[in-house]
Amino acid sequence: MATILSVSGSPSATSRTARLLRHLDTRLAAQGHxxxxxxxxxxxxxxxxxxxxxxxxxxEATAQFAAADGVVIGTPVYKAAYSGLLKSLLDLLPQYALTGKTVLPLATGGTTAHVLAIDYALRPVLASMGPTHITPGWFTLDKDISVGDDGALTLAPGAAEGLAQVTDQFSAALGGRPRALLAATG
Known part of the structure; x- marks a missing residue:
């Protein structure tokens, strides 16, 4: 299957964004990636x-981008845009670092007012880097992500369904084997 680089642009060590990405990583790995x-x-x-x-x-990070078939980019939304930390990395990559790659953009944030940050802030930057395909992205509200005392991630049903759908579309674009919509996301 494909090699996927799963990038968290959150500056926080206890980031919901990073936890969400690691949750999706498990789903993608179960699909053979x-x-x-x-x-x-x-x-x-x-x-x-x-x-x-x-x-x-x-x-090393640049080499990881080059070796990947697909890239998942996750970021918290601050001031209606992706994180400055993510921007600092994207600025250091070669101009066409995403050439030949399939990309899945994801964002998290505190309010639906930031829902368009993926399409108006992040997607144009990713598109300028030459990917073959940018699959539909997904914005998840912070309130729809909870982390238990054991570190287990729980998603609100609507968020889980949407994330499963965009993750499976991304996997299918890479030649993966999407599973039943909620089987792995719980």
Whole structure:
């Protein structure tokens, strides 16, 4: 199957965005894909802020993008746009780093007022990087994501259904085997 790079653009160590991505990673792996997680917040801040293209961690992230068949990009929405942390990484990638790739954009946020951030802020940047296909994205409200004391993620039914649908569309675009809509998302 395909190799997927799953990128979290959240600056928070307890991020709902990152937890949501890792939840989707499990679904994609169960469909036969190799999933490689990348939390941008773990990259060296100095390398990101000073645009150190030659830093080993930035070079490794760039190589991970190059090796991937598909890329899931997840970000919290701040001020109606994707995170600055994600932007700092995207700015360091080659201009056409997504050439030949299928991309799934995802966002989380506190209000439905930010629902269009995927299409008006993130999608144009991703499109400028040359992907073959950007599948329909999904915005999940923070209130629809809960994390139990054991770290288990629970999604509101509507969010779970929508995420399953866009994840399965992305997987199908990569040649995956989508399962029943809610079988893996609970």
């Amino acid at each position: 190799e999933v490689i997680p990348l939390d941008v917040r773990t990259l060296p801040p100095q390398a990101l802020l000073h645009a150190d293209f030659g830093h080993p961690a930035i070079a």
